[in-house]
Amino acid sequence: MHSLRHALEQTHNNGVAIGHFNIADSVLLKAVFASAQELSVPVLVGVSEGEREFIGVRQIAALVRSLREEFDFPIFLNADHTRSLPKARAAAEAGFDAIVFDLSALPFEENVRQTKEAVEVLKTIKPSILVEGEIGDIGTGSEIHEEAPDLLTGLTTPAEAKQYVESTGIDILAPAVGNMHGMLKSMVRGQTRKHLDIPRIAQIKSAARVPLTLHGGSGTDDDDLRKAISAGINIVHINTELRVAWRRGLEEGLAKQPQKVVPYRILPFAVESVKQAVRPRLRLFNGDR
Ligand SMILES: [Zn+2]
Numbered sequence: 001m002h003s004l005r006h007a008l009e010q011t012h013n014n015g016v017a018i019g020h021f022n023i024a025d026s027v028l029l030k031a032v033f034a035s036a037q038e039l040s041v042p043v044l045v046g047v048s049e050g051e052r053e054f055i056g057v058r059q060i061a062a063l064v065r066s067l068r069e070e071f072d073f074p075i076f077l078n079a080d081h082t083r084s085l086p087k088a089r090a091a092a093e094a095g096f097d098a099i100v101f102d103l104s105a106l107p108f109e110e111n112v113r114q115t116k117e118a119v120e121v122l123k124t125i126k127p128s129i130l131v132e133g134e135i136g137d138i139g140t141g142s143e144i145h146e147e148a149p150d151l152l153t154g155l156t157t158p159a160e161a162k163q164y165v166e167s168t169g170i171d172i173l174a175p176a177v178g179n180m181h182g183m184l185k186s187m188v189r190g191q192t193r194k195h196l197d198i199p200r201i202a203q204i205k206s207a208a209r210v211p212l213t214l215h216g217g218s219g220t221d222d223d224d225l226r227k228a229i230s231a232g233i234n235i236v237h238i239n240t241e242l243r244v245a246w247r248r249g250l251e252e253g254l255a256k257q258p259q260k261v262v263p264y265r266i267l268p269f270a271v272e273s274v275k276q277a278v279r280p281r282l283r284l285f286n287g288d289r
Contacts, residue, residue, distance in 0.1 A: 031274035136176025205232030249273025
């Protein structure tokens, strides 16, 4: 049987990472699943609170489960950036494989107290669920931003990471290592790229000793991503790059068929456009296969 924990161990042993792609509709889900199938690599589908509200918590759980079962394929579902216990409970009850319980906006001690409580509650609902906790500042909103936020003050320290993991019992840690959510306009144009603090990742890994997730991977320099995976990153999140591709593909489908109203003639353009965004990222995360 496929489990996310098993997939994480395998990727760790092979020195590669699992790609995590956010979806909000069946166009994105189709594109992510087809790309992972083509490359024969495990994949994580993520839904933030907003994305979940749009597609439905139980509905996305049923869709991902049906793909996993019908195709006997390691596709997993993550409740991305869940900021309250009731919403985390709803995802666990629906059968999600993982939950990012994100109280990184709270003071450290409060984040620890509430995350520890959430880990206990969620594991009671579903013992195999993996809970990810977050410390530090990686900005908000997987969108196009006008200005770069100042992230230097919110970087995670190895000591904090160790203390946080040990006192909460989380399975996975999301550190702040120069990454940020969303992309700048210059990144969408391909003129600038994000860079990561690689030595910090390695230090956090040896202090925390759990799988690490890199959030806000869109627009990150390819070589930095490779080095980050070698230094201990096990899951890489990509959202904004897919959103940009989704919109471009949709616009292309509409522009090429101005008279058409049939969704399944227009939407394949969006699927193809998103696949072109997913494929190179999945290849890179899986050792340039
Ligand atoms: Zn994130």
